[in-house]
Amino acid sequence: MDKDRNAERQLIILGMAAEKGRWLLVSVGFLINVCLGSIYAFSIFRKPLETLWGITSSQSGYPFMVFLAVFAVAMPLAGNLIAQWGPKKTAMLGGMLVAIGWIAASFSPDIFTLTILYGVIGGAGVGIVYGCPIAVIAKWFPQKSGLAIGLTIMGFGVSALVTAPLLKAMIDNPDIGIMNTFLYSGIAFGVIIMLLAQLLSFPPDKWASAESEAISSAHATATLPTLNFSRQAMLKTPSFYALWATYTIGCLAGLMAIGIASPVGTEVAKLDATMAALAVSLFAVFNGLGRPIFGAITDKLGPKHSAMLSFILIFAASLMMSFFGQENAMLYLVAFCILWMCLGGWLALAPTATGIFFGKQYYAQNYGIVYTAYGAGAILGTLISGNIKDITGSYLDAFPIVAGLALLGMIIAAIGLNPVKR
Template sequence: MSEQKVFGMKAEQGRWMFVLLGLLMNICLGAVYAFSVFRGPLEKSIEEGGWAISATQSGLPFMVFLATFALFMALAGGLVGKWGPKKAALLGGTLVGVGWILSGFSSNIIWLTIFYGVIAGGGVGIIYGCPIAVSAKWFPDKKGLAVGLTVMGFGLSALVMVPIMTAMINNPAIGALGAFKYLGIVFLAILLLLSLPLRSPKEGWMPAGWSPKKDKSGGSLVDLDRKQMVKTGTFYALWGTYTIGCLAGLMAIGIAKPFGNEILQTAGYDVARMATLLTTMVSLFAIFNGIGRPIFGWLTDKLSPRNTAALSFALILAASALLYLWGASSPVLYFIAFSVLYLNLGGWLAIAPTATATFFGTKHYGKNYGLVFTSYGVGAILGMLLSGMIKDSTDAYLPVFLPVMGLAALGILISVLWLKPVKA
């Protein structure tokens, strides 16, 4: 069963190369998390080289990107099963690169939203699930850890990309639009190159000396297609908990800087010190977003998806309560709480794909996880709406964490009662 060779090595060793490929691919794909560095230059006046647009307008490409990303994950999920991971990744990688390159030729925010938000976002939606599906199939014994490491690059991408993007934008010979072009060329080359080796193991392959154990994985030996999956209560429990997890995490990403300003102003920090401290904190938050994926992936392997999900919501509840009750003027509590929220966003991007493979099998994984992933888009929209509405009505971000506490408690309840294996 284990005689396959991978990259010239025994499959048990060579399969780790697929994790590395996926991690590197996700560093390119996760560049969307650094989009904020483009917003300032685009908002500048025409005389200063910008488009003289509002903050709401400059955020359109990012919002459309996330929505298209989630939509294409659902629509194109079956491509991995039909074409195989390599061909699907080549298509997605091409769209990502072309979308970034065309963005550099945009003459206004509408064209940038189409090129970046729709074309590049759609490409990410197609390619994102390819290395995840490959890792899940090559690691039936360590699904959570392998998937978590694969997607870690997406969370860490901002750390890598922000300095590069900033340097390019600040270079008068390149600028914001030039940065889109050059990065698009680089992403296109890297993604196409890294897509070529992607392949799934032969059907039925298992690592030497390992056999599935129901009590250890928390799952049952089933392979459900999408139609069968949506007839189970487990699917709706997973979709609901994933929505709540993404809502809390993506909301934290969206308000990290303005809420941090709120906290530091209340604590009496001057403007210059605030800017330096917040920049450092947000960079550290990105690390927590990245490492949350392998940590919670490993925990999912060890504790089961249900117990790991409940633990995640307990942490979100504790972090939100800490902020709401005692954090109004405490930079230390702000840093601790937001580190936990970022950690758990990363965590859910490992818990959910691992749970999908564990509960519903890997045979139809691409199509199944594509549907599950729509909760990411819903969570992003609800999180932004919730934080925006509460800020508008109370003139503060702190009250946002009261409903988040309630949602986290609901997440614990759903996890414990309904997030369980499907009976074969």
């Protein structure tokens, strides 16, 4: 009996020590995501690429669109790899692909080659790495994971705050130029990701039970999933399709705003190129803050009400831009801060909702499927904005469509975002 009690006490002590140490993994995940999130600064490349190769607004968005689509498609594959190889080896593989994609892109002779090298190879690498810190944090925070996941992926959102000015400075530097910017960035990102990947690991099997013994709060366990759905079981639930549809709409609005942030700043809001680049950095702050904010909101209010709040904000921002956005720099800043923040919110809301609805046992595999909504949103958002700009001559005509989709999202969330019952 005494031996059992001593063993139990040791597990509790180990669990409490691990509870403190797990926040280091949040920092590691944050830094990895800073590297991965450089895609959100891609609008910095668009005008220089249009000038370099004489291409259209739609064509300059192809690498961004394909990158995000492949990113999302790679996530389900990464979920299986994480389960088989563990997060460290999976992240190392992804880090190598990220480096190869960026470096190879620097030798592109045209936009279509750039789209394949940067979009497909780089996008696959980011898709493989991205799920690793999230899966690790979800396992280390079995109770209320929304805030921890939000802080981890905040690095992806704030990445443009750091990378947009750096990328612009390199592009504008005559000794570097646009293509060498891809080269140097790929080397740096690859090295950083490979080093940080060494620290990623899941908790020991007995650790979760030790934490449960140490944490006796009924409020904390109230949101702990009691059901663990396999990927096949999840796909049979209405809640999955509601989550996937709302996630797609939330990402469509935010990724469209990210992809056109710089040209809208110069062409619609009439900012100069330097101010437009600084605006992208400001938006990145809100994109990053949206993740822990909506992660905490989802912990407190649940997925349904958090989703509806996001769609209300997207609807309001889209209508403001549609009616009053022309030559209105202040409104441009406010509306795009909201849209970037809501995208960040969805990137915390959706993984948290996946754990709440479907459990943590098969989390990496399940969230990989849910995350394909991100790719759908990237494709639709980029196509809508680019084609409408080419047809009408203004990006503003895309915003009424986004407002209508936000209304649809509110309806789907109200009806379908419900806890799964067996």
